[in-house]
Amino acid sequence: MKQAILSAVFIIAVNTSFATPLRNWSDSSRVSIPEPAEILSEIVKVTGLQSNFELKAADVLNIEASISHKKRYILYNPSFINWINSITKDKWAVMALLAHEIGHHLNGHTMLKTGSTPELELEADQFAGFVLHKLGASLEQAQEVMKHIAKTEASKTHPGRSSRMAAIQTGWTRASGADEIIAGVNSGAQPY
Numbered sequence: 625m626k627q628a629i630l631s632a633v634f635i636i637a638v639n640t641s642f643a644t645p646l647r648n649w650s651d652s653s654r655v656s657i658p659e660p661a662e663i664l665s666e667i668v669k670v671t672g673l674q675s676n677f678e679l680k681a682a683d684v685l686n687i688e689a690s691i692s693h694k695k696r697y698i699l700y701n702p703s704f705i706n707w708i709n710s711i712t713k714d715k716w717a718v719m720a721l722l723a724h725e726i727g728h729h730l731n732g733h734t735m736l737k738t739g740s741t742p743e744l745e746l747e748a749d750q751f752a753g754f755v756l757h758k759l760g761a762s763l764e765q766a767q768e769v770m771k772h773i774a775k776t777e778a779s780k781t782h783p784g785r786s787s788r789m790a791a792i793q794t795g796w797t798r799a800s801g802a803d804e805i806i807a808g809v810n811s812g813a814q815p816y
């Protein structure tokens with residue numbers, strides 16, 4: 625598992641042309657959808673994080689978080705991104721995917737060397753739900769990606785779709801609760 629991830633990074637190192645901006649992808653359905661890098665910067669902004677994630681197009685199955693030489697990577701397959709964009713026709717699916725991968729990094733999953741487990745996936749999904757609420761997604765928009773990428777049945781590495789959608793809902797709801805608390809504080813504030 626680790627070897628596979630490291631080799632993906634190595635491929636980028638020796639074949640930089642594969643990691644250049646994706647100007648040649650001319651699928652018209654993508655026109656109104658921001659590039660993954662722009663979406664990542666939106667997420668980083670709303671979470672108040674330092675932007676220390678290296679986002680790279682790579683020869684990976686779909687999208688994954690990994691660490692190499694203490695650097696945090698999010699590696700994505702451009703064809704996979706195009707595919708999900710062409711189905712959903714808005715930015716929320718890729719936003720959920722990137723937020724999920726950041727969730728793996730922030731929760732320390734990439735340090736564990738276990739690869740994907742259902743428990744870790746649900747933690748990352750909760751984080752994605754939280755972030756998508758912060759970025760203005762409805763619950764349905766936050767969950768949409770799972771209708772396309774999650775299998776109905778659980779596997780050894782990933783929970784089934786309904787569990788994953790529930791995890792997104794948990795995170796999304798937690799974010800809405802935080803907003804209510806802030807709103808409550810503000811409405812009760814006295815002018816100084």
Ligand SMILES: [Zn+2]
Pocket residue numbers: 724728740745748
């Ligand atoms: Zn994951």
